[in-house]
Amino acid sequence: MASISGFPEFLPQGRFVEMRAIDIMRSVFELHGFTSIQTRSIEPLSELSRKGEITKEIYAVRRLHADAGTEETWGLHYDLTIPFARYVSEHAGHLSFPFRRYQIQPAWRGERPQEGRFREFWQADIDIVGQSELGFHHDAEVALVMMDACTQLHQQMGIPPVLMRINNRALIEGLYTGLGIDDPLPVIQAVDKLAKIGESGVRKMLDATGVDKDLQDKIVAFAGVNSTRGDVEEQVRSFGVTNDLLERGVRDVMALHSTVSQSYPSQVVVDAKIARGLDYYTGSVFEIELQGYETLGTISAGGRYDHLASDGKNAYPGVGVSFGLSRVLVPLISQGGLTASRCVPSAVLIAVDSEEERHKAEEVATVLRERGISCEVSPNSAKYGKQIHFAQRRGIPYVWFGSVQGQVKDIRSGEQIDADAHRWIIDDIDLSPQIIPIGRNC
């Protein structure tokens, strides 16, 4: 009956914070014309196992009383991208392209639990997928939509401000091939771990793939290229490589930087070490971190993929960003003190004089609810002092006494006034629980 490590659960106030964050993201995504979908929690293991590295973390699922010797054929999805790609190719005939969707769901990974890593975690993803083609301007669009969502989380909930790092796979692969590296993927996956394992760790991984010391120096130097001013081109030129892939990468990453920085001038950086380890990215890549909470790592990431989904007849190029809801909220709620002003939705407790009079309290509640005011009737008819204490413990701001024409007490100020449940005015701020930002006491 104890908690299971890596499967976080919120108490009611934390859950309220989580719902508010989800409501904000949903609202931003819908304002930008993204449609909600949900995919089933399981996928065939054959689909889940195609993406290399991550295979070992899959949770397999099978009927407990399946015939002995039956192998698992399904696993819980470990992200929302693979299921979305499958959804698109399965339902393509019923979708209109470019298809813009958001998806807010849990995913599962059988990782060893560690700081900031969970085995069940919520993600909020947006993607735009085209049929056969998808304009490059959508790369900037998804980046801007996610920045808008992060900005709303900051302004409405006090979630720390974000920094977006951008790069382009064409730039990386163009440079690596120009340096004579035939298979860039293992190098990309090594450099992707730079923040985690440091330069010496990366060099060790490069040793293992047979990259010599001289080339390692250049790879490490290139990973150091970054700029907030869009002057990436000259830094890249210093490596003396020229090819079409590199030129496309330089042009695209600068165009992306230019568009995003118009709206978020101090919050976007070109950073050549950003690569994303997954092999399906083919162009722009993004990573977002929380300013002042860099130890939480990358809280949102994504990029362009030209070949993830395909149904034989059509390819479905896409671009998307994933936001780690649990990754952000679990530490901010459990350690950062992000919370809500009360642990129940009720704004009013209706006191009960005696069990015979309970129906009168129910009448008051019905009138208030018809006016959109959340309330609950006292579970017992104890002395008023005890009923007020019941409200206090839950953070309910008002207690109602008597009938529909009765009295209402603001238990914070102690002020008690005559009131008619049909007409009583409640402050907007008291109508639903409020977010208490990080570091401010309730």
Add this chain to the structure above:
Amino acid sequence: MASISGFPEFLPQGRFVEMRAIDIMRSVFELHGFTSIQTRSIEPLSELSRKGEITKEIYAVRRLHADAGTEETWGLHYDLTIPFARYVSEHAGHLSFPFRRYQIQPAWRGERPQEGRFREFWQADIDIVGQSELGFHHDAEVALVMMDACTQLHQQMGIPPVLMRINNRALIEGLYTGLGIDDPLPVIQAVDKLAKIGESGVRKMLDATGVDKDLQDKIVAFAGVNSTRGDVEEQVRSFGVTNDLLERGVRDVMALHSTVSQSYPSQVVVDAKIARGLDYYTGSVFEIELQGYETLGTISAGGRYDHLASDGKNAYPGVGVSFGLSRVLVPLISQGGLTASRCVPSAVLIAVDSEEERHKAEEVATVLRERGISCEVSPNSAKYGKQIHFAQRRGIPYVWFGSVQGQVKDIRSGEQIDADAHRWIIDDIDLSPQIIPIGRNC
């Protein structure tokens, strides 16, 4: 890449219907002071296997690359009651009792797929749990809250109206023990299947538990007791049984009927065959069906349980009702034609004159979004006719041309007017997709 039987997924319009249903239920539950919680998807198999009958349907979960020979220790939860009971005993120190929560989440059962049964399905549960004690008036409360939710689904979405059948375990057990049946549970579980397997099927099950023909006649006759008028008492008296349990049952079921029928006079029936197969119910039991859609079976059910949760020190008596969201929505959407007026949230498509002018369209979109109007910018700068067709295919009602001071066309009427994005008024009904009720064409 094909659909997996029993794991339903909605297209965007169906998902919109589902979200609207969830929003309505959430709103009703919060108006009644219920707090949202979510529990993790997995529980220890030892917890899940305690409840008998259902064990065979559990999906076991384990890391795909767990050491060979490792047994599964976790399973996906098959309802939201067991995880909630665990949540309460685990977090009791941080909760205030009586604790009122709602929970809207998927659950999983490894059933053979059949009409109306799913292997992954969404439920919406409400429960009120007390510490050591919980007043009987909460039984009527949860019944009324669920009836309120069903009524809102009917009024706002055209979901068919419901009928609630109520009974009481004390009445059943009192009668059975009065008839000389020592272990009533197998009899309860047999009678619970009456609607599914008919009288002869029930008699076969009773044969197997050694109940003689004479007693079977009485059991079947008792299962026929039902009343919309609250005259259950005389029907029960005709069996000539008297004991404390029976008296409590008669009193409680009549009190519950009286309270619920005050608000829903023609929608609540006392029905002695309603028992719920699960062994944890100890008092009131409820079942809800859709009027005119009785073939969908029970779409919502619940009851009183005095001993489900316990942490050694305290017992946590509770009462709750579960609503089968997938059970209702999947057939109504896939066969009943319940749908939405468009497949995207966007109310406006902003036309693009040329790729060089795309930024002007983006400016219009930004102004509209700041005013809470969902919109999207055309993915290309094709001829206006093609861009209008793009909007039509998605059901987007308006297309905007030009700059912030531009023109807007209602593509249904063809009317086009000069408009300023800062001031243009959109009808509320066009702001977000509307539900198209069952049987009415789009």
